[in-house]
Amino acid sequence: MRGFMIAADRSGSGKTTVTRALMLLLKNAGCTVVPYKAGPDYIDPMYHEQITGIRGHNLDTFFTDREKTRQLFARDFEDVPENSPVRDRIAVVEGVMGLYDGLGGFQPQGSSYDLASALQMPIVLCVNARGAAETLLASISGILSFDKADLIHGIFLNEVSDSFYPILARRIEDYTGIPVLGHLPKNDSLHVESRHLGLFMPGDQDSTTQNQLLLEEISKRCEAERLFNITEMNDIMYQKPRRRLHGLVKIAIACDEAFSFFYRENEMALADAGAKIVYFSPIHDKTIPEGACGLIFPGGYPERYAEQLAQNTSMLSSIRAAIKSGIPVLAECGGFMYLHDSIDGKGPLVGALEGDCINTGRSVRFGYLKAADKGHFFIRDGEEIRGHEFHYYDVKDPGADAIVKKAASGESRYEGFCNKNAFVSFMHFYYPSCPSFVAHFLDEALGYGRKVQKQL
Structure with a gap:
């Protein structure tokens, strides 16, 4: 098994650009690149998929314990096209924030290093070298002193000129004994811009042209073989779970421009439990999929498409009728907003929940969460589902049926709407963190499907 993590000393060092560059380099060299993102970000994996042709995966040691995280990694590594030999596969993990920055900034849980340590994965340290020389050695030396497991196997220099790179690389290698694998010069055209919830989506920019330029730039400054040589890691064996339902339950997931987070x-957790997953577009389709036994409305940017969503009256009628009939529903953040009357006054939308979701112009909530519904419909007593929140929108009544706790501070509040067949909230859920959450949803969906069949 081969793989490595690209991590940095801090946010803004160019991890995403360097990750994309190295993925392009390896794919161009004939490798099957299996992409991962450390942490909860949704948008980076979309860029990874655009390059690799394989769905991006999110791993986080806050969301799941180490053994579960290892199993998810191994499962994802196997989930590639059948014609891809294992020997040609390489896992590439983009880190999050600074290498050692975890929960609350100072705890290891949730950090890039904690994930790499759990996987026993080599790390390539991405360092922004702009405007520094000898001081860079002090910074790198300090980072290496925290690497108790000796996982840092390579260094990559970002934003350093072609003329200064060989001098700086030689000095770093002489001082640390760690190979410097390559570099990129400063080039604003290679970067991805940001919006309030992170990077711009791949479709918002001419990513194809940018990727071509990035491949040209990295191919001149990094050898795929040198990178490949530091990526060997111990195999992690995947233990396939036993499916309970074997396709008896059809779960329809909203998926289009408005709902992509x-x-x-989460999809794998549903599939591993035996659910049959289908997708539908609240913007473009006329109705929910025939025979759907459960509905899931993910996050995204519904505010950007509120008018189109409101204009699709046949879809809205279909969703309203399904909810009225008791179909089980999960919704998070943008999907939660869609279930309300309107967004920024644009509607009517589904209207299952009262209120207009308004852009506050600032971050309302941000960070890791633990949650349980007060009635223990979805989550067994003593258990919790983990996830995160990051939203600028708010609504007058966000619900009060779930106990939501901030992971870093322990501060708790009530939020969301829950009953035995619905759990909807601003919170983004990570299903593998709570198997009982998935089991309850699918059990309710199975019961709903049988009820509908009896009525036919």
Whole structure:
């Protein structure tokens, strides 16, 4: 098994650009690149998929314990096209924030290093070298002193000129004994811009042209073989779970321009339990899929498409009728907003929940969460589902049926709407963190499907 993580000393060092560049380099060299993102970000994996042709995966040691994280990694590594030999596969993990920055900034849980340590994965340290020389050695030396497991196997220099690179690389290698694998010069045309919830989506920019330029730039400054040589890691064996339902339950997931923030791991958790997953577009389709026994509305940017969503009256009628009939529903953040009357006054939308979701112009909530519904419909007593929140929108009544706790501070509040067949909230859920959450949803969906069949 081969793989490595690209991590940095801090956010803004160019991890995403360097990750994309190295993925392009390896794919161009004939490797099957299996992409991963450390942490909860949704948009980076979309860029990874655009390059690799394989759905991006999110792993996080806050969301799941180490053994579960290892199993998810191994499962994802196997989930590639059948014609891809294992010997040609290489896992590439983009880190999050600074290498050692975890929960609350100072705890290891949730950090890039904690994930690499759990996987026993080599790390390539991405360092922004702009405007520094000898001081860079002090910074790198300090980072290496925290690497108790000796996982840092290579260094990559970002934003350093072609003329200064060989001098700086030689000095770093002489001082640290760690190979410097390559570099990129400063080039604003290679970067991805940001919006309030992170990077711009791949479709918002001419990513194809940018990727071509990035491949040209990295191919001149990094050898795929040198990179490949530091990527060997111990095999992690995947233990396939036993499916309970074997396709008896059809779960329809909203998926289009407005709803695209849904972890691949969530889909796999449903599929591993035996659900049959189908997709539908609240913007373009006329109705929900025939025979759907459960509905999932992920996050995304519904505010950008509120008018189109409101204009699709046949879809809205179909969703309203299904909810009225008791179909089980999960919704998070943008999907939660869609279930309300309107967004920024644009509607009517589904209207299952009262209120107009308004852009506050600032970050309302941000960070890791733990949650349980007060009635223990979805989550067994003593268990919790983990996830995160990051939204600028708010609504007058966000619900009060779930106990939501901030992971870093322990501060708790009530939020969301829950009953035995619905759990909807601003919170983004990570299903593998709570198997009982998935089991309850699918059990309710199975019961709903049988009820509908009896009525036919």
